[in-house]
Amino acid sequence: MSSDSAQSGDSARTDAHGRPGGDTEAETMVRVDGLKKYFRSSSGLFEGLSFDPSTFPPIHVDREPVKAVDDVSFDIRDGETLGLVGESGCGKSTLGRTILRLLTPTEGNIYYKGSDLAELSGSDLREMRSDIQMIFQDPQSSLDPRMRVGDIIEEPMWAHGMLDAEGREARAKMLLEKVGLDPHHYNRFPHAFSGGQRQRINLARALSVDPDFIVCDEPVSALDVSIQAQVLNTMEELQEEFGLTYLFIAHDLSVIRYISDRVAVMYLGNIVELATKEELFENPSHPYTRALLDSIPVPDPRDSDARGVLEGEVPSPTNPPSGCRFRTRCPKLIAPEAYDLTDREWTDVRAFMRAVDRRTIDAAPAAELREAFFEQGVPGGDAGAIVEEAIELVATDDSAASQRSASARAKWDEAASLLVGSFADQSICARERPAYEVEPEFGDGRHFSACHLHR
Amino acid sequence: MAVSSESQVDGGDGASGEVAAKTWRDTLGRIKRDTTARWGLYVISVVLVVGLYAFVDTYLSTLTFGALDSYTMAEAIPIFDHPEHLPAPGESQPNQPPAFHVDGTLEYPLGTDPEGRDYFTRLVYGSQISVSVGIVATLLGTVAGTVVGAVSGYYGGRIDDILMRSVETLYAIPGLILIIVFTEFASGGQRNIQYAIIGVSLTTIPIFARIIRSRVLSVREMDYIEAARAAGVKDRYIIAKHIIPNSFAPVLVYATLEIGVVILIVAGLSFLGYGAQPPTPDWGRMLAQSYRYMHSNIWLSIWPGLAIMFTIMGFNLFGDGLQDALDPRIDN
Amino acid sequence: MRDKPLLRVENLKTQFVTENGTVRAVDGISFEVYEGEIVGIVGESGAGKSVASMSLLRLVDNPGEIVAGEITYKGRTIFAAEETEDGDRRLQDGVLSAETVRQEIRGNEIAVIFQDPMESLNPVFTIGGQLREFIELNRDLTGDEARKEAIDMLREVGIPDAEARYDEYPHQFSGGMRQRVLIAMALACQPSLIIADEPTTALDVTVEGQILDLVDELQRKYGTSFIWVTHDMGVVAEICDRVNVMYLGEIVEQAPVDELFYETGHPYTKALLDSMPRPDRTVTDLDPIRGVMPEAIDPPPGCRFHPRCPDAREVCRQVHPEPAEIDRVDGFSHRSACFKRDVFDVGYDESPPLDNLARGESERGQEASEVASGGGASE
Numbered sequence A: 001m002s003s004d005s006a007q008s009g010d011s012a013r014t015d016a017h018g019r020p021g022g023d024t025e026a027e028t029m030v031r032v033d034g035l036k037k038y039f040r041s042s043s044g045l046f047e048g049l050s051f052d053p054s055t056f057p058p059i060h061v062d063r064e065p066v067k068a069v070d071d072v073s074f075d076i077r078d079g080e081t082l083g084l085v086g087e088s089g090c091g092k093s094t095l096g097r098t099i100l101r102l103l104t105p106t107e108g109n110i111y112y113k114g115s116d117l118a119e120l121s122g123s124d125l126r127e128m129r130s131d132i133q134m135i136f137q138d139p140q141s142s143l144d145p146r147m148r149v150g151d152i153i154e155e156p157m158w159a160h161g162m163l164d165a166e167g168r169e170a171r172a173k174m175l176l177e178k179v180g181l182d183p184h185h186y187n188r189f190p191h192a193f194s195g196g197q198r199q200r201i202n203l204a205r206a207l208s209v210d211p212d213f214i215v216c217d218e219p220v221s222a223l224d225v226s227i228q229a230q231v232l233n234t235m236e237e238l239q240e241e242f243g244l245t246y247l248f249i250a251h252d253l254s255v256i257r258y259i260s261d262r263v264a265v266m267y268l269g270n271i272v273e274l275a276t277k278e279e280l281f282e283n284p285s286h287p288y289t290r291a292l293l294d295s296i297p298v299p300d301p302r303d304s305d306a307r308g309v310l311e312g313e314v315p316s317p318t319n320p321p322s323g324c325r326f327r328t329r330c331p332k333l334i335a336p337e338a339y340d341l342t343d344r345e346w347t348d349v350r351a352f353m354r355a356v357d358r359r360t361i362d363a364a365p366a367a368e369l370r371e372a373f374f375e376q377g378v379p380g381g382d383a384g385a386i387v388e389e390a391i392e393l394v395a396t397d398d399s400a401a402s403q404r405s406a407s408a409r410a411k412w413d414e415a416a417s418l419l420v421g422s423f424a425d426q427s428i429c430a431r432e433r434p435a436y437e438v439e440p441e442f443g444d445g446r447h448f449s450a451c452h453l454h455r
Numbered sequence B: 001m002a003v004s005s006e007s008q009v010d011g012g013d014g015a016s017g018e019v020a021a022k023t024w025r026d027t028l029g030r031i032k033r034d035t036t037a038r039w040g041l042y043v044i045s046v047v048l049v050v051g052l053y054a055f056v057d058t059y060l061s062t063l064t065f066g067a068l069d070s071y072t073m074a075e076a077i078p079i080f081d082h083p084e085h086l087p088a089p090g091e092s093q094p095n096q097p098p099a100f101h102v103d104g105t106l107e108y109p110l111g112t113d114p115e116g117r118d119y120f121t122r123l124v125y126g127s128q129i130s131v132s133v134g135i136v137a138t139l140l141g142t143v144a145g146t147v148v149g150a151v152s153g154y155y156g157g158r159i160d161d162i163l164m165r166s167v168e169t170l171y172a173i174p175g176l177i178l179i180i181v182f183t184e185f186a187s188g189g190q191r192n193i194q195y196a197i198i199g200v201s202l203t204t205i206p207i208f209a210r211i212i213r214s215r216v217l218s219v220r221e222m223d224y225i226e227a228a229r230a231a232g233v234k235d236r237y238i239i240a241k242h243i244i245p246n247s248f249a250p251v252l253v254y255a256t257l258e259i260g261v262v263i264l265i266v267a268g269l270s271f272l273g274y275g276a277q278p279p280t281p282d283w284g285r286m287l288a289q290s291y292r293y294m295h296s297n298i299w300l301s302i303w304p305g306l307a308i309m310f311t312i313m314g315f316n317l318f319g320d321g322l323q324d325a326l327d328p329r330i331d332n
Numbered sequence C: 001m002r003d004k005p006l007l008r009v010e011n012l013k014t015q016f017v018t019e020n021g022t023v024r025a026v027d028g029i030s031f032e033v034y035e036g037e038i039v040g041i042v043g044e045s046g047a048g049k050s051v052a053s054m055s056l057l058r059l060v061d062n063p064g065e066i067v068a069g070e071i072t073y074k075g076r077t078i079f080a081a082e083e084t085e086d087g088d089r090r091l092q093d094g095v096l097s098a099e100t101v102r103q104e105i106r107g108n109e110i111a112v113i114f115q116d117p118m119e120s121l122n123p124v125f126t127i128g129g130q131l132r133e134f135i136e137l138n139r140d141l142t143g144d145e146a147r148k149e150a151i152d153m154l155r156e157v158g159i160p161d162a163e164a165r166y167d168e169y170p171h172q173f174s175g176g177m178r179q180r181v182l183i184a185m186a187l188a189c190q191p192s193l194i195i196a197d198e199p200t201t202a203l204d205v206t207v208e209g210q211i212l213d214l215v216d217e218l219q220r221k222y223g224t225s226f227i228w229v230t231h232d233m234g235v236v237a238e239i240c241d242r243v244n245v246m247y248l249g250e251i252v253e254q255a256p257v258d259e260l261f262y263e264t265g266h267p268y269t270k271a272l273l274d275s276m277p278r279p280d281r282t283v284t285d286l287d288p289i290r291g292v293m294p295e296a297i298d299p300p301p302g303c304r305f306h307p308r309c310p311d312a313r314e315v316c317r318q319v320h321p322e323p324a325e326i327d328r329v330d331g332f333s334h335r336s337a338c339f340k341r342d343v344f345d346v347g348y349d350e351s352p353p354l355d356n357l358a359r360g361e362s363e364r365g366q367e368a369s370e371v372a373s374g375g376g377a378s379e
Helices: A094-099 A121-129 A147-158 A164-178 A183-187 A195-207 A225-242 A253-259 A279-283 A287-295 A344-357 A364-375 A380-395 A406-422 B007-010 B015-020 B024-033 B035-065 B072-076 B119-153 B157-172 B173-185 B193-219 B223-230 B235-272 B284-294 B299-326 C049-057 C098-105 C129-136 C142-155 C175-187 C205-222 C231-237 C256-260 C265-272 C314-318 C363-378
Strands: A030-038 A049-051 A059-061 A065-075 A080-083 A109-112 A132-135 A214-219 A245-250 A262-267 A268-278 A436-438 A447-449 C007-018 C021-033 C038-042 C064-074 C076-082 C089-091 C112-113 C195-199 C225-230 C242-247 C250-258 C326-328 C333-337
Touching: A030 A245, A030 A268, A030 B284, A030 C049, A049 C021, A065 A080, A065 A094, A065 A245, A065 C049, A080 A253, A080 C112, A094 A132, A094 A214, A094 A245, A109 A253, A109 A406, A132 A195, A132 B223, A147 A164, A147 A183, A147 A195, A147 B223, A164 A183, A164 A195, A183 C326, A195 A225, A225 A253, A225 B299, A225 C265, A245 A253, A253 A279, A262 A279, A262 A287, A268 A279, A268 A287, A344 A364, A344 A380, A344 A406, A364 C242, A364 C256, A380 A406, B024 B035, B035 B119, B035 B299, B119 B157, B119 B235, B119 B299, B119 C112, B119 C205, B157 B193, B173 B193, B173 B235, B173 C142, B193 B235, B223 B235, B235 B284, C007 C049, C021 C049, C021 C064, C021 C250, C038 C231, C049 C064, C049 C195, C064 C089, C076 C098, C112 C129, C112 C175, C129 C175, C129 C333, C142 C175, C175 C205, C205 C231, C225 C231, C231 C256, C242 C256, C250 C256, C250 C265, C256 C326
Parallel strands: A080 A245, A080 A262, A132 A214, A214 A245, C038 C225, C038 C242, C112 C195, C195 C225
Antiparallel strands: A030 A065, A030 A109, A049 A059, A262 A268, A268 A447, A436 A447, C007 C021, C007 C064, C064 C076, C076 C089, C242 C250, C250 C333, C326 C333
16 A cells, blocks of 8 residues: 555545555555544534524524545655645644544544554553654644643653653653753743744654654744754654654645655645655646645745746635545646537636636626637637527626626526536546556656546 | 743734743732732731631630630630620620720720620631631632533533533522522521532532633643643543643632622621521621611621621732733733 | 935834843844835844834834834935934934824825734624725725725735625635735725735745735736835745845845845855755755844844854954945845955954854754743743
8 A cells, every 4th residue: 555655536445455566665654544534513502503494494404514634545654754735724734633543533544553543542542642643833832831841741651651750850851852952951841942942842742752653743834944944954863863754744845845755735635646755846747736836935036937826715625626626726627528629718718617606807798708718719519609608697788787786696606607517517527536646757656646637 | 021022022922822831930920019919918818817816716715615605705815815805794885886986995996796795806706707708618619610611621512511501500590599599408497607608609610610611712722732632641631730720820810809709798698697607706697787786886887897898808909910910911 | 326215214223121121123224115116024033024114104012112213205204313322212303293104104105914814804894894994094085986996906906706705704705815805905095115014924825826926916017115024035035126134133134136045145144045945946954053043132242143153253253244235236235244245344354263053062052051041031
């Protein structure tokens, strides 16, 4: 499974247990298989209860869950750093916490050294916690302000009954030194430390029970650049010394590029691409990864990359798009086969469809719309007929009624659903969930890409 | 000075960060510097010393003389041990005015009651019941409320629903009625003060539970709670070691203020006949007895009233000062 | 030489009086903003960049105070004062009154965009209502006219279906959309200068890209000047024309953006660039700046960067360098406050190298001393 990491689509499921050979350079430490984490949107006595007088019965219970992590599979190998990158709300932190079993998975398995963490509970789970640790993002809130540094570092050992009081103190002092702090700070309170130093205390706490695997949730994003580099370097040294495996969650691609061996990109609860670092950054094969890479401001004024390449907003995780979740914003959305459109025609149709759907344009006479979107003319055939119908609906030629009227709005909605229904929903991107292997250009690791362009 | 000048200048830390960065030692320092809190502390100390004195003295006397009535209690006060001070039965001088009055004598600084007992002595002994009941009832309420609120807030979900709904039910019953009914039933009509204390503490549970719960809701989102869980610490230790210490500040402030309120409630109960039972002196009961003499001897009502006011003011001043000391916004 | 600058700041000093002493948050900075350009102020947290930008509008709250310096905007003096010998300040004649600054400068002439759009918008009023109120207050528009203008502004900053979203509340907008609303608000009175205080820091990269594009487009269209406060060198490279690098209350380097990255003048700027992981190439070893920035309450003598500077020499500890012009590009000067440059004739070359943090001494030793000082303040 280490080879077909991140294969999460149905096509991947078939060979989930067949382990293709030839890629066993490292043992698998963590194997995540079909992991799902859904959240009920609210809690409380009357959770999800809503009142709608227009239906019968007027009160009904609505429990549409937020699909924060939705069917994710990948491997983490012994001794590596797997970078997990994505924008806020993509589910990367939830994924990290679910692997740690701070959250209970809705479905799926998490194999850690062979045993399934998803099945554990109670004291078995607590015992396992000495092997897996976590480092948190916020240096302010991750340390109890009313505890001394020594007690903070010793707490995990105390919870697991490790060593006696003297032994714990000696180990805490040793760890303080290892993470680059003075052992004499043992009796200080956290507020006497700067952000970077607090993250070092965090590291010492995580290391106290001698774990093998550490989930790092944005450990340096709250720090200044120069401090960030210090902490990153310490983390690398510790990884080497203690033989640690990291799952490194971050939104900053630069940090990910520095620290990771392999990188997984997440979008709306799914992993869209996973490859070795060099391969992912130099040969991104998923349009979302490419958009992310293009968007980062590069600290080089002579680099004139496109930016702001992505339009629209991330859809709601309660009701994510079918098939490929990125398809509603994808600049490479594949033309539905039913219509025989040239690339050029499809680009026009796609732009028009999205403009109507997102209402980024104002109502205008039909001729103006045609000119704005179809310089080369509206395509012919069935596709053209649909486009014309939609133009009719949104155009302002015949109706003198105000565009703010309810009927204008209804017509606009009709046009939007006609276009989306006839084009976007017919694309392979909407019908099938993508999961493909791409031939790597850099290195010999496997390259997983959830994009139908690679079919 | 928990916040570095740097972060202050850049507006770095949020308010929660600052309050979190405060240790109890800082708080103590602030209280020492806060005039309001200091004065409150002085007043409370006076009341406590008087109450403690009365308690110890009564206890010692009990050892010597066995059960006491209010007469012998007055006899047992060493400083008034002078023969003339004793309102010996038969020779008692009822309804003496206070010493500063033309008809008053220094023997009875605050005068005597209709039964000829020294009013000052009774006031001193009355403090014992009022203050101890106030503190004990508040303490019980705080402990119970804190546990309920912390467990409720930490676990959330069903446990939260059940605990908070039952606490709200308690809240919905008017306090005085709850206490009276509880005392009447629990004591089997004896109206013992112990049951009144429990009754009063019952009425304070809901507000303490709500205060701490709201704080716990934000504290439990802190990363250090998750860190403790990730480290494998058991829930009950997390609640005891992290949740309660970090949520306790507002409860402390409220409890200090609540002591004053409880003293007032107990006085009211005694007035109604549900608090201290005769012949135990108690400010509320002294008020209850004195109102019949309002026209003939107004002082009988004024002294216990002043004592109650003075004590409540002390706790309120201290509570206000404590609030300031714990308030992150008032940061040098 | 270019024409007269839109805004000129000279020797601005802002201080905070605290229990532990005076924090010299901004300590004598000078810079200009010309018409139609985006000027960056970049630095780490605690460098004083936010205080500096807020001082321009005299928006410094107690216990902070602008103690000295001169701020001139379009020939009007927003602030001018001198430090007297006994440490007090003396306002000069002809300075605009606080009232005039509030009414005529803020919002109308110089607008501000803050980092957190959620905090800048009132959650209980609709987006449109807030925007309309702002327009009614600052321009001679009322009722339907103001409403129409507000919708036009929303459309202008790229909010789809502006008419419908006019009636929505801030929480119904995503972070990026809220930042667009704030930009609309800043633009509503067509100011000549907008101060943007870390406006994209809280946003995701793809949204940040959208906002940067929008700002570029609006800036071309309206010719508005920007002061862009940020800690992100990437954003600086993307959007700024000229940059001021701040360290511990001072501007240590001032240069056109290309110069800053390719002809870096100050060791601090260089160290900052070297300590950043890069998105565009794989870096195997990061070279972090040793130690942390000292507190502005007790800055090191001489050059403030000398304890962490790899090039520090004895003279750096003794003499304080003022920024001096080391080059001139397209009519703009490139200033740097470092003795390594020849323009300073203080005998840098002969001076013995300093044995500081950056040179061998362990990081731990420094951290210890930092905690000792920090801890001393807190106990």
